Amino acid sequence: MVITLGIARYQRKTGPTYPVSGKTQLGQNQITYNLKRTHGGMDNHQVRIEIPDPSIEGYVLWKYYKLDKPAKITKMNLDGMELYAELPHQPPAGKLEYQVKLTHNGDNVIMPPDEPAVIRFKGHVPKGVLLPHVFMMFAALLIGMQATLSALFGLKIKTKAWVTLGLIAVGGLIFGPIVQKYAFGAFWTGWPLGEDWTDNKTAIMALGWIAAVWALRGKDGEKRGRWWVVAATILMFTIYLIPHSMHGSELDYSSLPADSLAKISQVPVSTIPVVLEMQEVDDVP
Numbered sequence: 001m002v003i004t005l006g007i008a009r010y011q012r013k014t015g016p017t018y019p020v021s022g023k024t025q026l027g028q029n030q031i032t033y034n035l036k037r038t039h040g041g042m043d044n045h046q047v048r049i050e051i052p053d054p055s056i057e058g059y060v061l062w063k064y065y066k067l068d069k070p071a072k073i074t075k076m077n078l079d080g081m082e083l084y085a086e087l088p089h090q091p092p093a094g095k096l097e098y099q100v101k102l103t104h105n106g107d108n109v110i111m112p113p114d115e116p117a118v119i120r121f122k123g124h125v126p127k128g129v130l131l132p133h134v135f136m137m138f139a140a141l142l143i144g145m146q147a148t149l150s151a152l153f154g155l156k157i158k159t160k161a162w163v164t165l166g167l168i169a170v171g172g173l174i175f176g177p178i179v180q181k182y183a184f185g186a187f188w189t190g191w192p193l194g195e196d197w198t199d200n201k202t203a204i205m206a207l208g209w210i211a212a213v214w215a216l217r218g219k220d221g222e223k224r225g226r227w228w229v230v231a232a233t234i235l236m237f238t239i240y241l242i243p244h245s246m247h248g249s250e251l252d253y254s255s256l257p258a259d260s261l262a263k264i265s266q267v268p269v270s271t272i273p274v275v276l277e278m279q280e281v282d283d284v285p
Contacts, residue, residue, distance in 0.1 A: 017037050021033060022112065026104055026107055026108075027107040031050075031051065031102060033049055035047065035117040036119060038119065038122065039087075039089075039120070039122070040121075040123065040125065042089060042123075043089060045121070046084050047060050047076075047085050047087060047100060051081055056103070058083040058102045059075055059101045059103075060076060060085040060099075061100075062116075063097055064095075065253070066095075090121040092249075093249040093250050093251040095118055095250060098116055123183050123185065125183050129179055129182060133175035136175065137168070137171045137176075139171070140168045140172075141240060143160055148230050157225070157229055158216045161209065161213050161216055164232075165206070168209055172202040172206060173206060180198075186249070190203060201242060204239065205235065205239050208232040208235040208236065
């Protein structure tokens with residue numbers, strides 16, 4: 001159980017959808033930021049920064065991910081002790097890269113300082129679909145590890161192996177594609193239809209447990225299939241060490257017709273269009 005919870009926390013914190021957060025200094029003021037890297041739903045994404053001084057001004061610099069187009073600047077509005085601005089909603093799997101620039105009394109700071117945060121947009125996934133998917137995938141890891149411990153200590157393993165395979169089949173190969181459909185508009189984007197690592201990882205994991213269950217068949221199956229169960233668990237554990245959503249579904253903006261790109265290029269009314277590349281952020285007012 002402890003290992004399963006540890007893997008769940010690791011998956012949450014290491015994936016490319018985990019927020020970029022940190023602290024920075026603007027003159028005498030310390031600023032804490034938390035920039036989201038995933039957005040679900042049909043609305044624009046709000047970027048919010050808490051500030052200690054209402055005279056601080058802010059700008060969001062953003063551009064389309066992997067698209068050779070000028071960046072844009074959106075001036076942030078003041079809401080109490082927060083600055084906020086909106087990033088325009090994107091189609092499923094569309095990505096924007098963005099940074100926040102704050103200015104005060106001639107001092108400037110960029111967040112994050114090294115490279116832009118990349119946010120991926122997706123459709124709304126109902127909890128009735130998402131929660132069973134997540135529960136079953138981590139339950140499979142838990143039961144699979146119990147099966148391996150049983151195999152190492154000479155205990156019965158066939159039932160645990162079948163339960164593990166069943167959880168992967170239902171949670172990963174049934175609920176997984178449904179989640180993918182809600183989020184990105186396609187049931188399957190792994191091999192051979194695409195290169196989505198999440199789908200491919202699920203397929204490989206399922207094949208590993210199919211092999212283990214096959215090895216457990218017959219009267220001598222418990223003895224013959226023990227090391228297949230151990231191997232399937234090691235394979236599953238290794239897959240879970242790969243951050244979730246890495247190399248996931250991604251919209252290729254360069255493949256879109258000009259009129260389609262124009263339709264999704266609508267920006268909030270507070271936006272100031274400028275010809276500015278992201279690396280030129282120090283020249284922003």
